[in-house]
Amino acid sequence: MATTKMKIKKNKAGGHDVMVLAKHPMETGLRKNKKTGEKIPAHFIQTMEFALNGTVVAQANLGAGVSKNPLIGIAIAGASSGDTVSVNWIDNKGEGDSAEKAVK
Amino acid sequence: MKRRIFLKGSLAAGTVAVAAGAGLLAPARVLAATWPEAAFAAKTEADALRAFFGDAAVVDSDKVSLKAPLQAENGAYVPIKVMTSLTDAEAIAVVVEKNPVPYVTSLQMTVVAGGMYSARIKMAQTSPVNCYVKAGGKLHKVSQEIKVTIGGCGG
Numbered sequence A: 001m002a003t004t005k006m007k008i009k010k011n012k013a014g015g016h017d018v019m020v021l022a023k024h025p026m027e028t029g030l031r032k033n034k035k036t037g038e039k040i041p042a043h044f045i046q047t048m049e050f051a052l053n054g055t056v057v058a059q060a061n062l063g064a065g066v067s068k069n070p071l072i073g074i075a076i077a078g079a080s081s082g083d084t085v086s087v088n089w090i091d092n093k094g095e096g097d098s099a100e101k102a103v104k
Numbered sequence B: 001m002k003r004r005i006f007l008k009g010s011l012a013a014g015t016v017a018v019a020a021g022a023g024l025l026a027p028a029r030v031l032a033a034t035w036p037e038a039a040f041a042a043k044t045e046a047d048a049l050r051a052f053f054g055d056a057a058v059v060d061s062d063k064v065s066l067k068a069p070l071q072a073e074n075g076a077y078v079p080i081k082v083m084t085s086l087t088d089a090e091a092i093a094v095v096v097e098k099n100p101v102p103y104v105t106s107l108q109m110t111v112v113a114g115g116m117y118s119a120r121i122k123m124a125q126t127s128p129v130n131c132y133v134k135a136g137g138k139l140h141k142v143s144q145e146i147k148v149t150i151g152g153c154g155g
Helices: B002-029 B037-041 B045-053
Strands: A004-010 A016-022 A045-052 A055-062 A071-076 A084-091 A096-102 B057-060 B064-067 B078-084 B089-096 B103-109 B113-121 B127-135 B138-148
Touching: A004 A084, A004 A096, A016 A045, A016 A084, A045 A071, A055 A071, A055 B113, B037 B045, B037 B103, B045 B089, B045 B103, B045 B127, B064 B127, B064 B138, B078 B089, B078 B127, B078 B138, B089 B113, B103 B113
Parallel strands: B057 B138
Antiparallel strands: A004 A016, A016 A071, A045 A055, A045 A084, A055 B103, A071 B113, A084 A096, B064 B078, B078 B113, B089 B103, B089 B127, B127 B138
16 A cells, blocks of 8 residues: 655755655544544654664654655765665554665 | 761762663664654644654754745645755754644664754644754754645645
8 A cells, every 4th residue: 555765865955865754644533523523642753763774873753744655855974885775664553664765 | 977977979870871772772772763753742832842852952943944835725735845964953843833733754774874853744723833853962953934825734
């Protein structure tokens, strides 16, 4: 169901920017179904872990206040060519997805 | 009698030491994949900050910058980017004052991760967006007001 894409780019500081696009509805739990008037239950990504060569370097905490299909970017310093960057996210229903890419 | 007081005193000191120890251990726990539920449950900015960062002094800083639009056409997608030149940054938090859940998102990082965090956030209405970067026991703050013409929470 879920797709997660990752892009790695060199940044001006000499490190790399990692952008992750996760496909996710990010429901707040406040929205109502217009036809039935029922509340749509909350469904959002909670944590997104970034790892460099298997070691976790950063963790993003997301709430329902993050837009649908979140695009999250972080910078990693000290990654060199051939290193692998991976991302792993989990939502409030325990579902998750991961992606992995090598640094060019 | 004095001995008793002494014992009581040392017990109290012991408790303090344990508390300090727990505080010192916190950075190691940072990347243990825990979602800061208390911060997201907080209804006010101050509560959220206390839940996430603990007590820390807030300072306005020019070492943190926020790149965001002055006006967002759609509150459901407001792109923001926080950058910092602080090398000892531990965490970044984004707080939108007037959202139903003010604490929107945060990033906890190690030294390997550079000082950048970007995301697209929802904004219910025109509100100041405050970004906090924790470094060296202080909270470096940068703020910008973003005008919203269509809200993004609750559609």
